[in-house]
Each structure stands twice: as structure tokens, then as C-alpha cells.
Amino acid sequence: MSGSNELIPVPDGEFTFTWSEFREIAALIHGEAGIVLSEGKVNLVYSRLAKRLRAIGLRSFREYCELLKSKSGNDERQAMISAITTNVTRFFRESHHFDFLRESVFPSLVSRARSGERVRLWSAGCSSGEEPYSIAMTLLAMMPDALSHDILILATDIDPEMIKRGKAATYTQSQAAGIPDEFRAIGLEKGRGGPDVRISECVRALIRFNELNLLGAWPMKGQFDVIFCRNVVIYFDEETQDEIWGRFAGMMPDGAFLCIGHSERVPVDRHPFELVAQTAYRKRGN
Numbered sequence: 001m002s003g004s005n006e007l008i009p010v011p012d013g014e015f016t017f018t019w020s021e022f023r024e025i026a027a028l029i030h031g032e033a034g035i036v037l038s039e040g041k042v043n044l045v046y047s048r049l050a051k052r053l054r055a056i057g058l059r060s061f062r063e064y065c066e067l068l069k070s071k072s073g074n075d076e077r078q079a080m081i082s083a084i085t086t087n088v089t090r091f092f093r094e095s096h097h098f099d100f101l102r103e104s105v106f107p108s109l110v111s112r113a114r115s116g117e118r119v120r121l122w123s124a125g126c127s128s129g130e131e132p133y134s135i136a137m138t139l140l141a142m143m144p145d146a147l148s149h150d151i152l153i154l155a156t157d158i159d160p161e162m163i164k165r166g167k168a169a170t171y172t173q174s175q176a177a178g179i180p181d182e183f184r185a186i187g188l189e190k191g192r193g194g195p196d197v198r199i200s201e202c203v204r205a206l207i208r209f210n211e212l213n214l215l216g217a218w219p220m221k222g223q224f225d226v227i228f229c230r231n232v233v234i235y236f237d238e239e240t241q242d243e244i245w246g247r248f249a250g251m252m253p254d255g256a257f258l259c260i261g262h263s264e265r266v267p268v269d270r271h272p273f274e275l276v277a278q279t280a281y282r283k284r285g286n
Contacts, residue, residue: 010046015053017046020070021061025080028068033081033158035235042165048083052076084158089127091178092134094230097259106142106258107230108227115147122224122251124214126155129166130175132248133199135228137179144186147205154220156212162202166209169199192198204284211269214244221255229281231261233275245271254285 006047008017010077025045026037037045049064056076058064059236067073068080077256092098113119123132132155139153140146157163176197212218227248235240248258249272258281260266260274266273273281 004285007267008042008046009052010043014095014267015046015050015059015061017042017061021065024026024065025061025068027086028077029081032077032093032215033213034084034237035081035084036237037084045084049080052079052083052169060158063137078160083162085159087127087159088231089130091130091176092180092183093131093178094279096278097228097230097280098120098134099140100259100280101138102142104277105226106139109151110139110143113143113146113151117224119151120222121151121226122220122228123153123155124208124212124229124248126157126162126166127159127203128162128175129155129169129199129209130171130178131155131228132166132209133169133187133203133231134179134208135226136203137183139206140186141183147202153207154224155207155209158211158213160211163209166207167202169195170198171199196223213242218247218251221249224251225253226257226259227252228259230259231263234261234263242270243266245273248281249273252283254283256283257281260285 005017005121008019008022010017010125014281019039022039022042022045029037039174046235048100048197050059053061053064056067058067068077101127109119121135123135132153136153143149149154171196176188185202187200189200229248235243245266252258257276258266260279260281262279264279266275268274268281272284276282
């Protein structure tokens with residue numbers, strides 16, 4: 001482990017950065033968002049937060065640490081998490097999950113919805129919205145009258161900027177290229193000029209975006225039939241992951257489904273889930 005006051009040899013040298021300051025920042029990020037930053041991430045932390053120092057006119061990381069710890073540092077702590085968080089996403093990412101929804105999950109949920117039952121899905125860590133919109137397009141392709149029934153997709157993320165982008169529902173042609181042809185008529189507005197595309201109103205109407213820190217309180221009262229939480233807990237330590245898996249289980253009825261990222265695993269010996277498809281789990285009954 002590097003010495004506390006030892007300077008870190010950063011790429012541009014614009015700001016001095018010590019191991020002590022790195023560990024203070026890493027501890028704050030872990031406490032706020034559950035994200036674990038090893039010493040191997042030091043250059044990433046420096047490069048992303050140096051932009052914050054320039055933006056708010058600070059001269060050193062020591063000043064930045066003091067701001068983060070102060071009563072007036074709430075907004076900057078959020079900005080720090082936004083800067084550190086990697087928001088890598090795209091439409092229909094890990095397409096096997098959407099095949100699984102279409103083939104194994106939605107037939108039953110559509111039947112239940114048409115019989116008057118409530119159906120809820122949750123995209124936890126939705127980033128800029130591509131994931132929940134992909135879920136909604138998949139559902140509407142099977143159930144064009146979904147808006148006439150009690151169906152809702154909750155989309156949450158810790159980053160308010162990502163929630164803002166998701167609500168805007170506007171993407172570049174390059175971002176929208178990942179939407180398969182079979183979903184484009186359902187998912188995209190027709191006759192829109194300009195370089196960008198917008199998600200169609202019927203898809204947008206199925207989704208509610210809200211800011212949510214998975215480590216904080218979850219205000220939702222009902223349970224979820226499907227939860228997507230992909231490539232999120234990989235940044236957490238094992239204890240925090242266990243806490244999240246347990247809380248998800250408590251928000252799901254028996255037989256509900258949990259889809260996670262390709263590098264993640266739910267320890268089924270400690271949690272009431274069984275693996276039923278590639279990185280897709282079903283909650284076991286008692």
C-alpha cells in the first residue's frame with residue numbers, strides 16, 4: 001500500500017494528488033454509492049475529477065476533499081459520483097435477456113395483465129434510458145394494447161443527469177442503431193427531422209424515471225415481477241452485493257425474475273434465487 005502523503009505521479013501534473021486524498025475520495029464514493037475504487041483506478045479518478053476542479057475553480061485536491069466533507073458539499077458529492085460512474089449502455093444490450101423476456105417471461109405477464117392483474121418491472125441502474133426503453137419495446141411488440149392495462153416499468157439511476165437524458169428520450173442515429181428493425185416502427189417517432197431520433201410516445205408512456213441510490217431507502221411499496229440490474233453491483237464489494245440481492249428478493253413475489261450483468265453472479269446458496277437462463281434468475285418459493 002502506498003504511503004499516505006506520497007504524491008501520485010499523475011499524467012498531466014496540473015494538480016498534486018496524494019494517496020491520502022485518493023483514499024478520502026474512495027471512502028466517500030464507497031459510502032455514498034457503494035462503489036469500490038482500488039488503487040488501480042487512481043488515474044481514472046484523477047482524470048475525471050480534475051475536470052471538476054477546473055469547473056468549480058479549485059486549486060488542489062486537498063481543497064476538493066475539504067469541500068466534499070463540508071456541509072455545502074452535497075451537490076459536489078453528487079457531481080463527483082456522476083463523474084466517476086461509468087454509464088456504458090446501448091439499446092438491446094445483452095440481447096439474450098430480451099429473447100428470454102419474449103419467450104419465457106412476457107407470455108405469462110401479458111396473460112396476467114389482460115386478466116386485470118398488476119404488472120411491474122424495474123430497471124435498476126437504468127443509465128440514460130436505453131435499457132427500460134428496450135424492455136418496453138419488447139413488451140409492446142407482444143402486447144400492443146399494454147397501455148390499456150395496469151403495467152408500468154420503473155427506471156431508476158443514482159445519476160440525475162442520466163435520469164434527465166432518459167426522460168428526454170432523444171438519441172443520436174448512432175445510439176439508435178442498436179434497435180432491431182422489428183422494433184423501430186413501435187419504438188421510434190415517425191417523420192422526425194434532424195440528426196436525432198426520439199422514442200415514441202407509446203413506449204415513453206410505459207416508463208417512470210426516478211433518481212434512486214440503491215444504497216438508500218427504496219420508497220416503492222409494491223413488488224416487481226421482473227428486475228433488471230445489470231453491470232451495477234460489479235462495482236460493489238461482496239457485502240454490499242449481498243445486501244442488494246437480499247433487498248431485491250424482498251421486493252419480488254415467488255416466481256419473479258432477476259436479470260443481471262454478464263460478469264455478475266447471485267450466490268444461490270445465500271439467496272432465494274435459481275439460475276434459469278444466461279444470467280437470468282427466478283425467485284424460489286418457500
